[in-house]
Amino acid sequence: MLLAIDAGNTNVVFALIKDGDIRARWRIATDPRRTADEYAVWLRQLLDLEGYALADVTAVIIGTVVPRALHNLSVLSEKYFKVEPLIAGQGSAEWGVTLDVVEPRTVGADRVLNSIAAHAAHKGDKIVIDFGTATTFEVVDYTGAYKGGIIMPGINLSLDALVAAAAKLPRIAIEAPESRSVIGRTTEDQMHIGIYWGYVSMMEGLVARMKAEIGRPVTVIATGGLAALFEAHSDVFDSIEPDLTIRGLAMLYERATA
Structure with a gap:
């Protein structure tokens, strides 16, 4: 299953997606200091409540407007889900749409x-x-x-x-x-x-x-x-x-x- 992570200025939203359907979603207050280990403890419990395990997550994509939050979310993906995350707007996850603005x-x-x-x-x-x-x-x-x-x-x-x-x-x-x-x-x-x-x-x-x-x-x-x-x-x-x-x-x- 895909874990989609939307890190906003106020909250970070985690959504578990399978076959295009959102199976579960959780949110936590955005704190760039929160470590990958803290995210993992919190997510493990929530996944368990929904009948899932960390091993059920096979892919991760992260979109963020808080650059300082990206590192710990990436470590979360690599350390606990054993996958390299895609970062929205970067590498193979480039937008693929025209941004018709000055900057x-x-x-x-x-x-x-x-x-x-x-x-x-x-x-x-x-x-x-x-x-x-x-x-x-x-x-x-x-x-x-x-x-x-x-x-x-x-x-x-x-x-x-x-x-x-x-x-x-x-x-x-x-x-x-x-x-x-x-x-x-x-x-x-x-x-x-x-x-x-x-x-x-x-x-x-x-x-x-x-x-x-x-x-x-x-x-x-x-x-x-x-x-x-x-x-x-x-x-x-x-x-x-x-x-x-x-x-x-x-x-x-x-x-x-x-």
């Missing part, structure tokens, strides 16, 4: 992986919105080329910055407001409205501007842990696909080993 080498691995998976699943032009540490918008044209996009602070990051900078504002949970009113009657209500409806308005406004600039029909795909939070209160998404990055890793592995 292709600066494009994050997650953004290219999202583009690969989105193009495989949808025809025509696409906008991928990924809700992570940053909220990113990827534009993928009808040929599969990555054309650029937008990077902005993620919703958790925005809330953390607000609470840190304003001494009297409380920390609140990120959730959809019970009411559609955008006039808050308490401080907490006003914060919920600002964070939630502000994000909805931002997404809808930016997508509208991007569609106008593209000038062709566009499919909008959402991914990332918080994507489903906005589904009930906005029709901006055509599809929500939480495993888009992992599926991009699996597709890249198949292409590299074909």
